[in-house]
Amino acid sequence: MAVTLKAVAGRAEVSVAxxxxxxxxxxxxxxxxxxxxVQVAARDLEYVPNMAARSLxxxxxxxxxxxxxxxxxxxxxxxTHGVMQGIGSTDYSPIVFSxxxxxxxxxxxxxxxxxxxxxxxxxxxxxxxxxTNTDFYSKVMASGLPLVEVFGRFVPEAVxxxxxxxxxxxxxxxxxxxxGHQSIAHLTHDRYDVARHSGIGPHYDAWEMFRGYEQTMxxxxxxxxxxxxxxxxxxxxxQSCYESGYASLRSxxxxxxxxxxxxxxxxxxxxxxxQACHDEGIAVPDRLAxxxxxxxxxxxxxxxxxxxxxRPSRETGRRASELLLRMIEKETVESVTLEPELMVRESA
Amino acid sequence: MAVTLKAVAGRAEVSVAxxxxxxxxxxxxxxxxxxxxVQVAARDLEYVPNMAARSLxxxxxxxxxxxxxxxxxxxxxxxTHGVMQGIGSTDYSPIVFSxxxxxxxxxxxxxxxxxxxxxxxxxxxxxxxxxTNTDFYSKVMASGLPLVEVFGRFVPEAVxxxxxxxxxxxxxxxxxxxxGHQSIAHLTHDRYDVARHSGIGPHYDAWEMFRGYEQTMxxxxxxxxxxxxxxxxxxxxxQSCYESGYASLRSxxxxxxxxxxxxxxxxxxxxxxxQACHDEGIAVPDRLAxxxxxxxxxxxxxxxxxxxxxRPSRETGRRASELLLRMIEKETVESVTLEPELMVRESA
DNA sequence: ATGAAAGCGCTAACAA
DNA sequence: TTGTTAGCGCTTTCAT
Numbered sequence: 221m222a223v224t225l226k227a228v229a230g231r232a233e234v235s236v237a238x239x240x241x242x243x244x245x246x247x248x249x250x251x252x253x254x255x256x257x258v259q260v261a262a263r264d265l266e267y268v269p270n271m272a273a274r275s276l277x278x279x280x281x282x283x284x285x286x287x288x289x290x291x292x293x294x295x296x297x298x299x300t301h302g303v304m305q306g307i308g309s310t311d312y313s314p315i316v317f318s319x320x321x322x323x324x325x326x327x328x329x330x331x332x333x334x335x336x337x338x339x340x341x342x343x344x345x346x347x348x349x350x351x352t353n354t355d356f357y358s359k360v361m362a363s364g365l366p367l368v369e370v371f372g373r374f375v376p377e378a379v380x381x382x383x384x385x386x387x388x389x390x391x392x393x394x395x396x397x398x399x400g401h402q403s404i405a406h407l408t409h410d411r412y413d414v415a416r417h418s419g420i421g422p423h424y425d426a427w428e429m430f431r432g433y434e435q436t437m438x439x440x441x442x443x444x445x446x447x448x449x450x451x452x453x454x455x456x457x458x459q460s461c462y463e464s465g466y467a468s469l470r471s472x473x474x475x476x477x478x479x480x481x482x483x484x485x486x487x488x489x490x491x492x493x494x495q496a497c498h499d500e501g502i503a504v505p506d507r508l509a510x511x512x513x514x515x516x517x518x519x520x521x522x523x524x525x526x527x528x529x530x531r532p533s534r535e536t537g538r539r540a541s542e543l544l545l546r547m548i549e550k551e552t553v554e555s556v557t558l559e560p561e562l563m564v565r566e567s568a
Numbered sequence: 569m570a571v572t573l574k575a576v577a578g579r580a581e582v583s584v585a586x587x588x589x590x591x592x593x594x595x596x597x598x599x600x601x602x603x604x605x606v607q608v609a610a611r612d613l614e615y616v617p618n619m620a621a622r623s624l625x626x627x628x629x630x631x632x633x634x635x636x637x638x639x640x641x642x643x644x645x646x647x648t649h650g651v652m653q654g655i656g657s658t659d660y661s662p663i664v665f666s667x668x669x670x671x672x673x674x675x676x677x678x679x680x681x682x683x684x685x686x687x688x689x690x691x692x693x694x695x696x697x698x699x700t701n702t703d704f705y706s707k708v709m710a711s712g713l714p715l716v717e718v719f720g721r722f723v724p725e726a727v728x729x730x731x732x733x734x735x736x737x738x739x740x741x742x743x744x745x746x747x748g749h750q751s752i753a754h755l756t757h758d759r760y761d762v763a764r765h766s767g768i769g770p771h772y773d774a775w776e777m778f779r780g781y782e783q784t785m786x787x788x789x790x791x792x793x794x795x796x797x798x799x800x801x802x803x804x805x806x807q808s809c810y811e812s813g814y815a816s817l818r819s820x821x822x823x824x825x826x827x828x829x830x831x832x833x834x835x836x837x838x839x840x841x842x843q844a845c846h847d848e849g850i851a852v853p854d855r856l857a858x859x860x861x862x863x864x865x866x867x868x869x870x871x872x873x874x875x876x877x878x879r880p881s882r883e884t885g886r887r888a889s890e891l892l893l894r895m896i897e898k899e900t901v902e903s904v905t906l907e908p909e910l911m912v913r914e915s916a
Numbered sequence: 917a918t919g920a921a922a923g924c925g926c927t928a929a930c931a932a
Numbered sequence: 933t934t935g936t937t938a939g940c941g942c943t944t945t946c947a948t
Contacts, residue, residue: 222684224925235935240927250933268682272623273925276940281620283661290645294865297641300666304676313631313683316664318648328652334616335661336570458865491869498871517642517806518866521839523846572941583919588943598917621941624924 223265231261243267271311282311284544285332289345290320291457292371294516295533299370302537303341310545312338322347326356339366339544341537344374348453350414366547368540372425379547380555381540385425388529388560389432392483392511395527395562397440401509405445405479406433407468407489409461412448426485429513433483445477458488465492469500472508480509481568487514490526494567509568513560524566532558571613579609591615619659630659632892633680637693638668639805640719642864643881647718650885651689658893660686670695674704687714687892689885692722694772696801698762714895716888720773727895728903729888733773736877736908737780740831740859743875743910745788749857753793753827754781755816755837757809760796774833777861781831793825806836813840817848820856829857829916835864838874842915857916861908872914880906 229239234254242250242258261267275281286303288296296318303314315335317328325345332340340360346352357375361367369378389406396404412426430446437444449464449471451457465484472479472493484490490512497504504510504524512519512528519526539556546553577587582602590598590606609615623629634651636644644666651662663683665676673693680688688708694700705723709715717726737754744752760774778794785792797812797819799805813832820827820841832838838860845852852858852872860867860876867874887904894901 222925226925236926237928237936238934241934244927254933270624270925271683272620272629273940274927275620276618276624276925276942277927279940283663286664288645290649293645294642296645296648297636297638297666300644300664301638301668304665304672313663313679314665315631315661316634316648317652317662318645320649324652331661335619456865459868462869495869495871517804518869520807521810521843521866522870523843570941574941584942585920585944586918589918592943602917618941621924622943624926624941625943627924 222270223267224270225267228258228261228265228267231265232257234258243269274311280338281336282313283315283335283337284312284541285329285335285337285340286314286316287325287328287332287340288316288318288343289325289371290318291345292343293318293458294514295531298533299537302534302539303541304537305534306538306541307545312545314341314541319345321345322351322353325353329353329356329360333360337365339548340368341540341544342367342369342375342378343371344369346372346374346411346414348451350411350417366544368544368547370536370540374424379543379553381536381543382425382555382557383531383536383560384557385428385560386432386435388513389429389434389483390436391529391560391562393433393436393440393442395564396481396483396509396511396568397442399481399509399568401481402442403445403477403479404437404442404481404483405447405472405475405477406430406483407447407449407465407472407493408485409464409489410448410450412485429485443477445475445479447471447475447482461486461488462492465489466496467492469493469496469502473502480507481511482508483511485513487512487516487519487526487528490528490567491518491522494522494524494526505566505568511568515563519563520565527565527568528563529560530563531560570618571615572618573615576606576609576613576615579613580605582606591617622659628686629684630661631663631683631685632660632889633677633683633685633688634662634664635673635676635680635688636664636666636691637673637719638666639693640691641666641806642862643879646881647691647885650882650887651889652885653882654886654889655893660893662689662889667693669693670699670701673701677701677704677708681708685713687896688716689888689892690715690717690723690726691719692717694720694722694759694762696799698759714892716892716895718884718888722772727891727901729884729891730773730903730905731879731884731908732905733776734780734783736861737777737782737831738784739877739908739910741781741784741788741790743912744829744831744857744859744916745790747829747857747916749829750790751793751825751827752785752790752829752831753795753820753823753825754778754831755795755797755813755820755841756833757812757837758796758798760833777833791825793823793827795819795823795830809834809836810840813837814844815840817841817844817850821850827856829859831859833861835860835862835867835874835876838876838915839866839870842870842872842874853914853916859916863911867911868913875913875916876911877908878911879908
C-alpha cells in the first residue's frame, strides 16, 4: 500500500541502502546524479519513511510523552500548541495525557513508559494531602529517560522550564509600591509552604512566589503580610481557589496591617476576592487593589478588568520541548526560566 | 536493554512463536503447563511488547491522532481526559495537536498522516471567511482512514460524536417558557447560517442550535427573535464572542419584540451580555434572563451565576475514542449524540 | 502441541 | 561510489 524505500530505490535504480543514505542527508558520499535520481524518485512517489520500521531499527520511538495536570486545564491548549512549535518539523510526535489525580497521573506515566517514549514533559500534580508522584518520576529519571518539568518543581533533579515566580513577586510589589501602596498583602493557600515541610525542595510554585514577594517587601522596607486560606479541593483546583479568594476578604479586612493591595497566588483567587469585594461594597481598586497571576481569558472579562501577570504558557511548551529534544540528542542542558509579563488593567 | 519476547521464551524454555501466541491469548492451542510457564516468565521479567516491532509487522501504528481547535480551548483538558478513558487499557495512544488556524490544522493533519495514525478524532476549525479544511478531511476519509468528528460537523460524511444542539435549543426554550417568558431571543453570531451558504451541510453547530430554538418557538406558538452579531475574530474566538455578546445588548433592547430572555450561542456571549447589562443597569434575570451554552468554570463564578447548558466534554472524548476504536476494528458504527444538561443557576 | 523460518521497512557495518 | 548483508522484535504460516 504505502510507498517504501524499496520502491524509491527501484525507481531510481539504486539499492535501498543508497536511497536510504541519500535521503538521510549523506549526499556527499554519492555521485551528484545518483542523489538527484533518488530525490526525484522520492518526491515523485511522495515517499514518507515508515516510523515503525525506523523506530525498531534505531531503538527510538520518536514519541515524547506529555503529562499535564488538570489543575492547569485552562492553559492546556496553549501549552500543547507550544509543544508542537518546539517539535517543529522533527520526526517527533507528542503523546499527550491529562490527569486529575495522582492515580491517573501514574497511569499516564506508565503508558508513556510502555510506549517507550524518548522523553517526557511533565506537569505534575499534588493532592489534598500534599502528596506527589515525585518518587516515581525520580525512578524514571534515574533510568536515564530525559525529562523536563513544567508548571512547578516536584522533581528536584529534573530540568525544568518554569516561570520565574520570584521575579513575579518582585514585579507585582514594585508595581504596587510605585502606585503608592505601603501595605501589600500576599494571598495564597494553606499549602504554600509545603516546600519546607516535604521533600519537594524549595521550588513549589506557591513558595517561590511567596519568597519573591517577601524578599522584595523586606528590601523595600515594608512589612510582608501573608494571608493564607485553606483549599477545599473538591470541585477542582480552580473552583477551590476561587472560593478561597472569596472567603479571604474577611481575613484581609480584619488584618491589623490594613492592606490596601493584595497580590494573589493566581487569577482564580483574584476573581473570588473581586467578587467578595463587590458583594461587600468594597471598591476595587480604590479601596483595595488586586493583582493576580495567570492572565487567563477571564482576566479581561471580569470587572474591574484584572491586573495580572501573564503566564507564558505557549512559550513554556515550546521551550520545554526544545530542551527535551536536545536532551534526547545527549546534549547537556540547563533549566530555563521564563519571564512573566505584568498586564496592567483596572484592578490595580 | 529492554525485555524482549525472546528473553521470555528463553526463560520459559519455549520458542518465541509459542511465547507470542500464549501472550496474545491463544492459550487453548497449548498445554496448560506451557502457558503457565510463559505467563510466569513474562510477569517475572516484566515483559512489555515492543510497539514499534508490533506496528511494523501488523501494519498498524497503534496511534490515534487528535486534532483540536483552539476555539474550544477551555475544554481541551477535559476532552483529552475523556479520550484517554475511551482508549482504556488498549494498546493505543493519542497523539494530540491543537491548532489555531486552518494552516496549522492542515499541518497537524499532515503530521498525523505521516505518522500513519490508525484513526483520527477531529475538532475542525473554521476561519473568519467561513472556510474549513473539509476537502482535506474528505480526501482522508476517502482513503479509508477511520475518522470521528467532534464539536461540530464540517465533514459531512464523517461519523460524529456531537452534542444534540437541537435538543439544547428546545431545552432552553422550554425552561424559559415555563418561567413565563414569551419573548425569547436567540443571540448568535453572523456566521450561524454558514451551513446553508456553504457546502458544509446542515450541521454547523450554530445553525443546528438555531434550528432547535426556532422549531421549539414555532411549535409553542411563539415568534422566534434572531439576533446576530459579527465576530471580530482577532484576539481569539472566545474573546470575540464575549465582545459580540457585550455589543449585542443594544440590538436586544432596541428590538421591537422586546425580549425578556436571551438564549446565547455560548457562555462567552452570555458573559458579555451580562456585563453589558451590568454596565447599563439592566437587572439580570429580572429585566432580562440570560442562558448560555457550555458551562465553563466561569459560569459558576460570574454574577449572577450563569444558567447554562452543560456541554459534556469529557464524555465526548470518551465516546469519540470508543467509536474510533470500533471503526479501526472494521465495525460499522453510527454517530452518537450526547445530551446537554441544563444547569439552572441565577441568570434565568 | 510446538517450533522453524520468513518477513514487516529501515539502518549500518562492511565489502566490493 | 555503491551494493550486500545482517539484523531491530514481533507475527504468522507451515512443518513437524
